Amino acid sequence: MLLRRRSCPVPANRPRNSVLAPVGRYLSRQASGPHGLIGRLMARIWVNETAAVNDVAIELLAPAPGERLCEIGFGPGRTVQRLAAAGAEVVGVEVSSAMVATARHRNASAVTAGRVQLVQGNGTTVPAADNSLDGAVGVHTIYFWPDPAATLTDIARALRPGGRLVLAFRAGEHPLPARFDPDVYHVPTTTEITTWLHGAGFTDVVVQRRPHVPFTVWVTARAV
Secondary structure (H helix, E strand, C coil), X not given: XXXXXXXXXXXXXXXXXCCHHHHHHHHHHHHHCCCHHHHHHHHXXXXXXXXXXXXXXXXXXXXXXXXXXXXECCCCCHHHHHHHHCCCEEEEEECCHHHXXXXXXXXXXXXXXXXXXXXXXXXXXXXXXXXXXXXXXXXXXXXHCCCHHHHXXXXXHHXXXXXXXXXXXXXXXXXXXXXXXXXXXXXXXXXXXXXXXXXXXXXXXXXXXXXXXXXXXEEEEECC
């Protein structure tokens, strides 16, 4: 998303032996940058598996008609579709060319109409001018950002004063889930993320949880 990964949930059951470890590593790398047939198949699964987390993120972002919003690491494009349906103009950035193609297909009419712009990015910067966004959202992608602090600083640059940011992630204070390759998934703790947000100049940083989605944290913040 910015990100080296899509809106993918954290896998379960850590590899138990040297035979399974390469499989976990391969799937983790696909999560960080989906490609080929397997990447496209995984993206179809993610649409349903991440729906609950993304829906809470959308609720917290509270998109409004006429706003300009950005999704960082949009994956197969379901959240982009929901934001556009709320009447917002949406710009999305994604490191995977396969996901850019998939999301453009899903949002074809909105892309053609100019209401949605989806681009392949470098994993660090947001494709938006200074003070041009009303809100931004990133779900299950911060694990793959090359430099999370730098990316959050760039998001703050692109947001208007008072602009909203919503991040959703599996918090690192919980045990690393199965099939997670720690060389690919760099899972931050809630404290680390809130520290990065304050360092990037965000204010009103709030941590939220939902009982129906264990181990997941949503953090909201505002640009100044």
